[in-house]
Amino acid sequence: MATATKRPARTGKMENSEFHEFFVDELKDIYWAEKHLVKALPKMKKAATSPELADAFEKHTAETETHIATLEKAFELLGEKAAAKKCDAMAGLLEEADGIIEDTEKGTMIRDAGLILAAQKVEHYEIATYGGLRTLASTMGHEDVAKLLQQTLDNEKATDEALTTCAESLVNDQAVAE
Ligand code: FE
Ligand code: FE
Numbered sequence: 001m002a003t004a005t006k007r008p009a010r011t012g013k014m015e016n017s018e019f020h021e022f023f024v025d026e027l028k029d030i031y032w033a034e035k036h037l038v039k040a041l042p043k044m045k046k047a048a049t050s051p052e053l054a055d056a057f058e059k060h061t062a063e064t065e066t067h068i069a070t071l072e073k074a075f076e077l078l079g080e081k082a083a084a085k086k087c088d089a090m091a092g093l094l095e096e097a098d099g100i101i102e103d104t105e106k107g108t109m110i111r112d113a114g115l116i117l118a119a120q121k122v123e124h125y126e127i128a129t130y131g132g133l134r135t136l137a138s139t140m141g142h143e144d145v146a147k148l149l150q151q152t153l154d155n156e157k158a159t160d161e162a163l164t165t166c167a168e169s170l171v172n173d174q175a176v177a178e
Helices: 018-047 051-077 088-103 109-139 143-177
Strands: none
Touching: 018 051, 018 088, 018 109, 051 109, 051 143, 088 109, 109 143
């Protein structure tokens, strides 16, 4: 009888695979991104000219808290500790948002147009990330995690659409007229 190499029991979690480690690392990256975004959104709310945009930022601050909690659930399902790893992309996008506030005048609609642009870049980054991670989770057989990531993905998409509506129905025409 051939002596089989001892392998860890299959748990379906792929704890020992490089792919699992890579996936968890990417979760840590978006976890960092969400944790920093939740601190930046109140600043964006304060900087906004129109109450409608301020409300949108306030709503998404609460939703971002949910995104953080949802990621914590995903870590738990994977048997991993929730940890943040610096996301250079989000750091850069938030720097851009700060730049918009510095470069535009308080109380103008041009500022709101700029804030919407900055916020939509953030949402698109999140949409790309959650879409990719959801697909990876599915591939690995982590349907429970994939479902959680899909929930957040749906919310990011709705936020992006709400920002487009705000730009089209209110902000952009007034910004052009300033
Ligand atoms: Fe988010
Ligand atoms: Fe978001």
